[in-house]
Amino acid sequence: MGSNQNITLPSGSIFSEREVQKFRNENKGCSNVIHLNNAGAGLMPDIVTEAQLDHIRLEAQIGGYEASALRADLIDEFYQQAAGLLNCHSNNIAFTSSATDSYTRALSSIPFQQGDIILTDKDDFVSNQIQFLSLQKRLGVKIIHINNAPIGGVDLQDLEEKLKKHQPKLLAITHIPTNSGLIQPVGEIASIFSGYSKTVTDKTWYILDACQSAGQMKLDVKFLKCDFLSLTCRKFLRGPRGTGMLYVSDKALDARLEPMFIDMRGATWIEKDLYEQQPHARRYEDWEFAYSTVIGTKFAIEYCRNIGEDRIERQVKLLSTILRGKLQELDTDRIRVLDRGPELGGLVTFTVRDSNPLTLVNELLKRKINVVPSYRQFGVFDFDEKGVTWAIRASPHYYNTLDELDIFTESLKEILR
Structure with missing residues (x-):
């Protein structure tokens, strides 16, 4: 051993x-x-553990705000490493506390109305399904599930037919469910969604839950064609607990989508009855989080990418x-x-x-x-x-x-x- x-x-x-x-x-x-x-x-690799401990010690010695200011360049490297991991720009990355936190922020930014449809797979993550049911209860949205193929995973023909028939407000797919070894055919799903989106412009948003796939396999958001991608850093990425990230596409940013409970990190209060959102994905972040974990996550992603x-x-x-x-x-x-x-x-x-x-x-x-x-x-x-x-x-x-x-x-x- x-x-x-x-x-x-x-x-x-x-x-x-x-x-x-x-x-x-x-x-x-x-x-x-x-x-x-x-x-x-x-x-966690020892380098991830030591990076966090070093920052906590620094906070104890000089103060929390002062430590994060001193390590600003290292903290910014998290966004660079995360962008490299997902093949996007650092402005498309938000740091969060978990995959569920990422997912909730993305979900809350979609302007649902009564009768809107969420189209999702049957192997979706449990917390996502509970959130959909909560939206159904609060807002009157409808949840439609894609049939599974006989071999398992989504039936691609059923997906394509239901996209065209229902034109959902949201397509939600979990790449790898938490309770099974299944890997959903996200390449084929991306192709179907991309073709559908060309005929029904800006009708449907696509969230991909990559909670179990991050660190286990290559993730390329340009290939995946998703508007949002949520992930955790504690699993196959071998990062700290209490860390996650959210990819937000340029399309979603340009549409000025924002989390329901945006805070002073994500927006600037410019008049008594007016705020201005940040132009990049950090509008999905909160002001406060543990910077030791941001630094630890930076080292975890770097470790993974080097391998x-x-x-x-x-x-x-x-x-x-x-x-x-x-x-x-x-x-x-x-x-x-x-x-x-x-x-x-x-x-x-x-x-x-x-x-x-x-x-x-x-x-x-x-x-x-x-x-x-x-x-x-x-x-x-x-x-x-x-x-x-x-x-x-x-x-x-x-x-x-x-x-x-x-x-x-x-x-x-x-x-x-």
Whole structure:
């Protein structure tokens, strides 16, 4: 388990043993646990941890406002790194506290009226669906779901037909749901949405939730064609908790969209009954946030980009495919792997007949193995279609090894005896 021990990597590994050993040496947590909960919060590289601690120490020594002023150039580098991550301009980036915070700010800026339609997929993130239901209750909007294809993921033909038929105010897609290994076909969705938008100008806004895909794979907003993209930094990006970001397109900025509760960071109060919004995406930010986490996130994004998102994606897919195979071979009578879709990523989900999810998670914790349970209320459509009420989610990252996957599956086998 320790970061300085010899490691074994799978055949076809994208990274060499030397590279993976370096990744593990650069994070103290790899010596303590087998971390298969990267879809919850990845282990932060030591450089990310130290950057935050350094800034907190500076705040303690000279004052919080003074520390952020002194580190203004470093803070600005967050926006530059984030823009590089998403292939956009730094003026399109807002820093937030989470993916949900980002999503809520974007959602609140869309001028819904009674009867407007939200078109969304059935594998959307639970908090997004709750927010839609809240809008339905408060404003009288309508929620229409895109059918799933037999293989899983959105039915692209149904998406295209419902876009044309309903001309929704909002198209909302979650790239990778929190409770499944599914990767939605966002390239094809972008193509369909782009074609539709040419015939129905400025009718529909498109929000893409990239909470689980950021840091796991390359994200290019020019390719994705979304108006907003929300993400967290604590998961596969390996940044601090309490951090997120929001991409806001030039189209949305030029349309003067703004969050419902814009504050003094996002606007200037110029007359007693008049304010002027900021021209860039920082109109979606609040005045106050922890600058230590902004700096930590800057280093996390930089760390990820230096490794290469394409290489990370291939390694995560390799480890996840191997893990699904190991689970399927372990006990075909009791263990059922639940992931399905045209493309699968780094979230491996399974259920175990005649078992309790908390018991499994706690027994694995005793063995210093981190996984989490997922429940029906996290994805009602998905769980009901699969006929289950809970799942265990294991999510490997590029610093995990074949040895760790073997220890995990052998531990699970031992617990189930």
